[in-house]
Amino acid sequence: MNLNITTxxxxxxxxxxxxxxxTGGIAAKELTEKGLHVLMIERGREVKHIxxxxxxTKAPWEIEHRDFITVHSAEERWANRRFGTLASxxxxxxxxxxxxxxxxxxRPFDWIRAYHTGGKSMHWGRQTYRWNAPDFEANAKDGYGVxxxxxxxxxxxxxxRMEKFVGISGKxxxxxxxxxxxxxxxxxxxxxxxxxxxxxxxxxxRPVTIxxxxxxxxxxxxxxxxxxxxxxxxxxxVRGCPYGAYYSSLAGAIPAxxxxxxxxxxxxxxxxxxxxxxxxxxxxxxxxxxxxxxxxTEYFARIIFLNAGSMNTAALLLNSKSNRFSNGLGNESDQVxxxxxxxxxxxxxxxxxxxxxxxxxxxxxxxxxxxxxxxNWGNDKQTAYxxxxxxxxxxxxxxxxxxxxxDGFGASFKQEMTQPGKWSIGFGGFGEVLPNPNNRMTxxxxxxxxxxxxxxxxxxxxxxxxxxMRKDMMNSAMEMLDAAGFKNITGNNRQDVHLGLGIHxxxxxxxxxxxxxxxxxxxxxxxxxxxxxxxxxxxxxxxxCVNPSLTYMALTARAAHYAVDQLNKKVL
Amino acid sequence: xxxxxxxxxxxxxxxxxxxxMPTVQAMSRLEKREIVTPINSNFSLTNEQRSLIAEVxxxxxxxxxxxxxxxxxxxAFVEMMVQDCYREPEQQSFMAGIEQLQQQxxxxxxxxxxxxxxxxxxxxxxxxxxxxxxKQTKMGxxxxxxxxxxxxxxxxxxxxxxxxxxLGYFTSEKGLNANFEYVPVPGKFELIKLKPGQKLYAY
Numbered sequence: 049m050n051l052n053i054t055t056x057x058x059x060x061x062x063x064x065x066x067x068x069x070x071t072g073g074i075a076a077k078e079l080t081e082k083g084l085h086v087l088m089i090e091r092g093r094e095v096k097h098i099x100x101x102x103x104x105t106k107a108p109w110e111i112e113h114r115d116f117i118t119v120h121s122a123e124e125r126w127a128n129r130r131f132g133t134l135a136s137x138x139x140x141x142x143x144x145x146x147x148x149x150x151x152x153x154x155r156p157f158d159w160i161r162a163y164h165t166g167g168k169s170m171h172w173g174r175q176t177y178r179w180n181a182p183d184f185e186a187n188a189k190d191g192y193g194v195x196x197x198x199x200x201x202x203x204x205x206x207x208x209r210m211e212k213f214v215g216i217s218g219k220x221x222x223x224x225x226x227x228x229x230x231x232x233x234x235x236x237x238x239x240x241x242x243x244x245x246x247x248x249x250x251x252x253x254r255p256v257t258i259x260x261x262x263x264x265x266x267x268x269x270x271x272x273x274x275x276x277x278x279x280x281x282x283x284x285x286v287r288g289c290p291y292g293a294y295y296s297s298l299a300g301a302i303p304a305x306x307x308x309x310x311x312x313x314x315x316x317x318x319x320x321x322x323x324x325x326x327x328x329x330x331x332x333x334x335x336x337x338x339x340x341x342x343x344x345t346e347y348f349a350r351i352i353f354l355n356a357g358s359m360n361t362a363a364l365l366l367n368s369k370s371n372r373f374s375n376g377l378g379n380e381s382d383q384v385x386x387x388x389x390x391x392x393x394x395x396x397x398x399x400x401x402x403x404x405x406x407x408x409x410x411x412x413x414x415x416x417x418x419x420x421x422x423x424n425w426g427n428d429k430q431t432a433y434x435x436x437x438x439x440x441x442x443x444x445x446x447x448x449x450x451x452x453x454x455d456g457f458g459a460s461f462k463q464e465m466t467q468p469g470k471w472s473i474g475f476g477g478f479g480e481v482l483p484n485p486n487n488r489m490t491x492x493x494x495x496x497x498x499x500x501x502x503x504x505x506x507x508x509x510x511x512x513x514x515x516x517m518r519k520d521m522m523n524s525a526m527e528m529l530d531a532a533g534f535k536n537i538t539g540n541n542r543q544d545v546h547l548g549l550g551i552h553x554x555x556x557x558x559x560x561x562x563x564x565x566x567x568x569x570x571x572x573x574x575x576x577x578x579x580x581x582x583x584x585x586x587x588x589x590x591x592x593c594v595n596p597s598l599t600y601m602a603l604t605a606r607a608a609h610y611a612v613d614q615l616n617k618k619v620l
Numbered sequence: 621x622x623x624x625x626x627x628x629x630x631x632x633x634x635x636x637x638x639x640x641m642p643t644v645q646a647m648s649r650l651e652k653r654e655i656v657t658p659i660n661s662n663f664s665l666t667n668e669q670r671s672l673i674a675e676v677x678x679x680x681x682x683x684x685x686x687x688x689x690x691x692x693x694x695x696a697f698v699e700m701m702v703q704d705c706y707r708e709p710e711q712q713s714f715m716a717g718i719e720q721l722q723q724q725x726x727x728x729x730x731x732x733x734x735x736x737x738x739x740x741x742x743x744x745x746x747x748x749x750x751x752x753x754x755k756q757t758k759m760g761x762x763x764x765x766x767x768x769x770x771x772x773x774x775x776x777x778x779x780x781x782x783x784x785x786x787l788g789y790f791t792s793e794k795g796l797n798a799n800f801e802y803v804p805v806p807g808k809f810e811l812i813k814l815k816p817g818q819k820l821y822a823y
Contacts (some may be wrong), residue, residue, distance in 0.1 A: 112700075411807070411808050455742060465786065466819075
């Protein structure tokens with residue numbers, strides 16, 4: 049390893065943001081807009097918005113292996129390929145090469161990564177929900193984890209700010225369990241979905257709403273000002289959108305931050321360590337390794353935001369050792385790397401639908417339905433498990449793909465395959481995972497990556513609560529499909545799903561009131577090193593069951609404004 | 621036949637493939653054959669075997685008033701896919717299926733005989749898939765995976781041929797454009813009523 053460290057005093061910024069993904073982007077946007085000069089550091093390659101979405105406009109026949117990947121790619125991306133469609137020929141080059149970026153599994157952990165500008169915000173599912181008020185009280189009520197140091201009301205203005213910036217399509221329902229966002233127009237439900245919604249309302253008194261999704265159903269002036277346009281209903285979002293119609297760090301936050309002319313971005317630059325100054329008792333900067341040349345450079349700033357992704361952020365804290373913090377920066381509580389949460393999935397049901405034969409759609413809706421949590425909510429009390437789950441899914445008409453599982457071949461078979469098949473419908477659950485200190489990641493004491501950074505070792509698994517919840521997730525999905533009068537109902541509950549596969553991994557540097565049992569305070573500051581802010585998923589003290597990105601972004605914007613305020617007051 | 625795979629396929633169809641929903645997307649993991657076998661690919665075809673694949677593909681999707689599998693380039697697509705995207709168990713079962721048809725002199729049979737042979741092959745494959753299905757289910761239930769792996773054979777030839785022929789044909793430039801209305805940029809999402817004889821949309 050090259051140890052010629054460049055310590056250039058000109059490498060000084062007001063703020064350093066580690067990571068360019070969902071929260072790194074927002075941190076950079078908010079800090080630069082408040083007047084700070086920011087250095088954003090991305091460990092992976094540069095992806096230029098639109099220009100580098102090289103498969104985005106390809107026709108089906110131009111994607112060589114279609115939705116498959118080669119055996120060679122599958123070997124290289126041994127973890128990423130565990131997640132179905134993210135491992136397709138159209139996206140594989142954006143997903144991290146796991147052979148070159150290995151990790152260890154004491155127990156299996158499905159770690160899905162995208163090391164490039166924008167990170168996973170380029171490939172995310174875009175389902176966007178506020179947490180509800182009781183979500184922030186769950187730990188205090190049932191005693192798992194530590195109490196959140198904030199409540200729903202603390203985040204409301206920041207939710208609103210982020211929703212407006214991001215652009216969320218959805219329908220206001222006025223439900224306490226799923227608080228409304230500031231919405232762009234919602235997308236339509238298909239007739240079988242409307243039927244399902246009506247039957248579930250009538251028979252089970254449960255709401256079903258159209259998914260709330262970060263696609264611009266109607267671009268607003270502040271979106272178009274950033275070069276974003278309305279959704280074209282291609283549903284090829286995962287390849288990157290040439291219209292900037294779905295929100296990503298690439299399409300939204302980074303352009304906004306660049307507009308201030310106060311943002312510098314480094315690519316191919318792995319932050320190996322946050323450097324701590326024993327005299328000032330503050331972090332002074334970061335040590336960075338170029339992933340190609342191995343050159344080491346130090347950068348300095350008054351505040352540092354860690355947005356590397358929950359697992360990498362925790363690894364960075366653990367790897368930042370000093371006299372003051374011998375177990376890793378801010379880790380006196382020994383909570384860094386613990387309490388890994390995610391949403392457990394791969395469980396639900398599907399069915400076929402008779403009728404609706406002349407109903408069809410034009411365009412591809414990048415969205416489906418959402419069924420908010422109904423368990424352990426209101427009058428419902430489950431004895432088998434705590435907390436709850438939501439469902440996502442919807443109805444589609446089958447196409448030629450049904451032919452593989454159908455008898456026949458020849459001219460009439462071919463003709464049949466050009467006609468629409470039956471409608472079918474399916475839902476999959478997203479379940480809350482309890483915080484458990486024994487679900488953790490540590491740094492390997494023996495193995496390092498090619499840059500000399502210790503490998504992450506995962507040792508985590510679902511517990512009894514999640515396993516019990518999954519049974520109900522399958523059964524309740526079957527019950528709802530039955531209530532709607534659908535046929536051929538099949539339940540599924542995959543046993544080979546591990547923590548991580550929800551790609552909502554979180555919790556490894558939790559917020560809390562007590563420095564003895566938590567890593568971050570109520571403004572996402574490391575308790576004992578106040579100029580370091582952690583605002584990615586690592587900060588989460590519990591997981592709720594709704595998709596987390598909006599909450600991460602809201603926490604980030606709130607922390608960024610607080611940080612600037614503290615700088616202005618000379619507290620930091 | 622294959623309830624589990626059917627279920628998975630249907631569910632993934634529902635969501636158009638790229639929805640947020642890891643649930644569904646993750647399910648295709650099973651389809652993508654999470655079976656670790658050393659890569660030791662000796663897969664290669666003779667010209668006679670290539671002709672045989674072309675003939676089977678054309679039997680599945682023949683030329684009618686629209687192009688057939690051969691015209692759409694399916695045979696080369698099938699060969700590429702088996703070579704690039706499948707591991708040894710599938711490559712072996714694929715070769716076994718070809719060799720079986722060679723032994724039966726498939727290429728020299730008349731049209732009706734070919735249809736009979738493939739009809740029987742489809743029926744036999746259904747039986748094989750039942751066994752395969754049981755094994756898959758057991759694997760999913762986390763029973764002794766090592767034993768299961770050793771016992772697990774590749775998907776049968778006909779099953780591979782049919783899936784790859786359909787995929788290759790309906791996503792080919794000729795096959796897609798001849799049978800569907802290609803709409804790369806819909807620009808809107810609308811609920812509509814199908815008109816008699818209307819072509820379906822492809823995106």
